[in-house]
């Protein structure tokens with residue numbers, strides 16, 4: 001099958017690779033139509049420390065397509081169904097999985113990172129990792145469907161399950177061009193919060209206002225903690241949504257109100273930060289991590305999608321043979337919304 005694969009360390013190529021394996025009893029093989037890029041894909045292409053790949057390694061976490069074949073015990077989908085793919089693969093047997101916390105699975109793996117990915121004509125996944133594409137009006141494009149799962153699941157768990165954002169609270173979201181940030185903003189708005197977003201691009205901030213942001217700050221030309229203090233009568237925000245890491249961490253804490261919650265799912269500028277414990281306990285802060293989400297959360301976001309909420313925002317769509325340009329757009333941070341690759 002045609003696929004985008006690492007053929008050696010840091011060498012991405014469109015190439016022919018063996019077909020994804022025929023589905024086992026509880027598995028589904030999907031003919032991919034479109035795949036969406038995430039920061040994870042940049043990390044995989046650059047080489048993750050401690051991860052060794054067997055080349056060729058097919059990349060890509062997000063995807064959507066048509067069920068091509070199913071294993072003997074599969075009941076929820078049949079060949080020909082149009083499906084979304086949840087790229088977080090659990091064993092569905094460990095203590096965490098049995099407690100319903102699939103993204104805490106002791107063998108949790110991501111498509112394209114630990115397993116063959118979605119920028120390929122075929123991918124094989126466990127049955128619980130596919131969901132029928134809901135009927136929307138107008139119908140979801142393949143690009144939109146591919147762009148849905150990773151960022152929506154991640155942002156939903158951060159904003160709803162972990163930070164438990166409530167109506168009337170103020171939420172700060174850094175870097176609104178990123179898929180998780182943009183989706184977190186929209187989910188916080190759905191929950192009735194007031195949302196402050198940042199970007200270094202005034203054009204992106206304008207677009208964010210159109211999509212519902214209450215306050216926009218240019219973090220290149222404005223001092224975010226000072227602006228936040230002014231906006232909140234010196235109180236600070238109730239929740240900070242982080243995925244930037246080193247570059248924003250200190251300012252994130254400066255923005256946080258007493259009793260505030262900081263939730264993080266990423267460290268795109270670096271993973272090492274400092275924390276003054278005296279400020280943590282004196283201000284009653286809560287700092288929480290979050291990765292992907294569980295099956296119940298995935299079912300919930302797919303249900304909301306069917307109701308017309310959280311329709312993915314696609315930045316740009318590239319044909320498979322221009323996959324490098326797609327990676328470059330994400331690398332340079334030029335996008336607002338998802339960068340998608342059409343596989344077929």
Ligand SMILES: [Zn+2]
Pocket residue numbers: 090091092093094095096097098102104105106107
């Ligand atoms: Zn498990």
